Amino acid sequence: xxxxxxxxxxxxxxxxxxxxxxxxxxxxxxxxxxxxxxxxxxxxxxxxxxxxxxxxxxxxxxxxxxxxxxxxxxxxxxxxxxxxxxxxxxxxxxxxxxxxxxxxxxxxxxxxxxxxxxxxxxxxxx
Numbered sequence: 104x105x106x107x108x109x110x111x112x113x114x115x116x117x118x119x120x121x122x123x124x125x126x127x128x129x130x131x132x133x134x135x136x137x138x139x140x141x142x143x144x145x146x147x148x149x150x151x152x153x154x155x156x157x158x159x160x161x162x163x164x165x166x167x168x169x170x171x172x173x174x175x176x177x178x179x180x181x182x183x184x185x186x187x188x189x190x191x192x193x194x195x196x197x198x199x200x201x202x203x204x205x206x207x208x209x210x211x212x213x214x215x216x217x218x219x220x221x222x223x224x225x226x227x228x229x
Contacts, residue, residue: 105128105132107126107127108127108221109202112224115228117229120188136156137154137185138204138211139201139203143197152170152176174189175190192225197225
């Protein structure tokens with residue numbers, strides 16, 4: 104069982120930056136693929152970024168086209184935490200951001216991870 108707790112959301116102006124964190128429980132955190140998704144009311148949850156486990160100490164970062172070059176996903180295995188740095192924020196980035204985890208990278212990619220956080224609100228004003 105893995106529990107995920109996001110933090111770091113807030114209200115910012117366009118062009119600003121935010122840093123989201125997702126703290127995970129579980130002894131095998133380093134082997135999990137971690138992902139960030141976002142959702143606005145009335146729309147489907149959207150993939151944002153993933154930090155995919157390839158092999159021991161080797162990961163691959165993947166991003167949605169809409170955030171590539173502006174967002175950065177990273178992790179600290181010693182702290183069981185994955186981060187999402189959001190730079191050059193736009194009003195269209197406004198959403199609830201969710202952290203996801205799974206040992207199967209394909210499930211993270213499909214948005215069907217076994218484990219999800221409760222979400223953190225990011226609001227970007229114009």
